[in-house]
Amino acid sequence: MKCLPKLGAAVWLVAVSASASAAEVKGIAKVIDGDTIRIGGTTIRLHGIDAPEAGQKCVTASGKSWDCGDAAMDGLGDLIAGHITCVGTEYDGYNRLLAVCRSSEGIEINRTLVKDGHAWAFRKYSFDYANEEAEARASRLRIWQAVTQTPWDYRADKWRVAEQTSPNGCPIKGNISNNGHIYHAPWSPWYSRTKLSLEKGERWFCSEREALDAGWRAPAWR
Numbered sequence: 001m002k003c004l005p006k007l008g009a010a011v012w013l014v015a016v017s018a019s020a021s022a023a024e025v026k027g028i029a030k031v032i033d034g035d036t037i038r039i040g041g042t043t044i045r046l047h048g049i050d051a052p053e054a055g056q057k058c059v060t061a062s063g064k065s066w067d068c069g070d071a072a073m074d075g076l077g078d079l080i081a082g083h084i085t086c087v088g089t090e091y092d093g094y095n096r097l098l099a100v101c102r103s104s105e106g107i108e109i110n111r112t113l114v115k116d117g118h119a120w121a122f123r124k125y126s127f128d129y130a131n132e133e134a135e136a137r138a139s140r141l142r143i144w145q146a147v148t149q150t151p152w153d154y155r156a157d158k159w160r161v162a163e164q165t166s167p168n169g170c171p172i173k174g175n176i177s178n179n180g181h182i183y184h185a186p187w188s189p190w191y192s193r194t195k196l197s198l199e200k201g202e203r204w205f206c207s208e209r210e211a212l213d214a215g216w217r218a219p220a221w222r
Contacts, residue, residue, distance in 0.1 A: 022087055022089050023087070023088055023089070023097055023099075024087050025039050025040075025044065025087075025097065025099070026039070026083065026084070027039040027083060027084070028082075028084075029044075029080040029084050029101075030220060031073050031080070031220070032218065032220050033051065033054050033073060034051025034053070034054070034069060034073050034075075034113075034118065035050060037076070037080060037086075037101070038220065043094075043096045044096060044098075044101065045098050045099070046109065046113070046119075047088065047099055047126065047128070048100075048110055048122055048125065048126035048129050049110050049114055049120065049129060050120045050122040050151045051069075051072040051118060052068040052069040052071075052072050052154070053069050053154055053155065053187045054069045054070070054187075055069050055188070056069035057069075058142075058145070058148045060145045060146060061140065061146055068118075068142065068148070069189075071142065072118040072119060075113060075116060076109070076113060076118070079103060079107065079109045079112060080101070080103070080109065082103065082104045083104050084101050084102060084103055085101065085102050086102075087099055087100055087101075088100070094208055094212060095212065110129065111128075114129040114132040114133050115132040115135060115136055116141060116142065117139075117142030117143050118142060120133060120143070120151070121133040124152070155185075155186075158185075158187040159187075161186065162186035166204060167204050168204070168206075169206070170204045170205055170206035171185075171186050172184065172185055172186070172206070172208065173194045174196070174202055174203045174216045175202055176200060179219075180217070181215055182216060182217060183205060183211035183216040183217070183218060183219075185208060185218075188219065190219070
């Protein structure tokens with residue numbers, strides 16, 4: 001068991017224990033995007049779900065555009081208020097723990113986001129939340145109000161467009177700011193506004209993995 005000390009007025013009550021079969025992270029979480037959080041130094045990707053990207057728009061039954069990406073982050077933020085516990089058995093290619101997380105009241109966060117219409121069941125990797133997705137779809141909740149582009153198609157479309165106009169087909173922008181070395185993928189809502197200054201050490205990356213290995217990190221939205 002490893003605990004982080006009290007830092008100033010804030011307490012990162014983070015406990016991490018690992019075995020050959022599972023890793024457990026406990027503490028106060030910060031929203032990275034609609035399906036990703038950070039507890040202390042551990043980034044956690046919620047297993048089995050895929051939420052709209054930050055800045056992604058969806059459509060209501062009447063055809064009106066709405067900020068489903070921001071709504072997903074708000075929904076996740078409400079669920080992680082207080083201390084949460086996340087348990088996972090593996091890390092993905094971006095060093096994120098793939099985990100199922102629960103609130104201090106025992107509410108499963110992954111399942112609730114799908115059931116509430118804030119996220120898709122990520123069937124490419126898991127069918128764990130297929131029933132919850134079917135229920136949300138039948139009730140036309142949030143992302144199911146009308147035909148909506150899935151986040152994986154949204155990312156792919158943004159990548160294809162940026163790839164055609166970026167140097168050497170490497171579309172990820174490595175920006176240096178007061179917040180540190182931050183990379184912006186093509187689906188970042190700040191992507192078009194981020195201008196790189198190569199003479200200052202900013203650079204282009206061909207993949208998120210390359211950016212991470214170089215010491216850049218993804219932005220935190222909330």
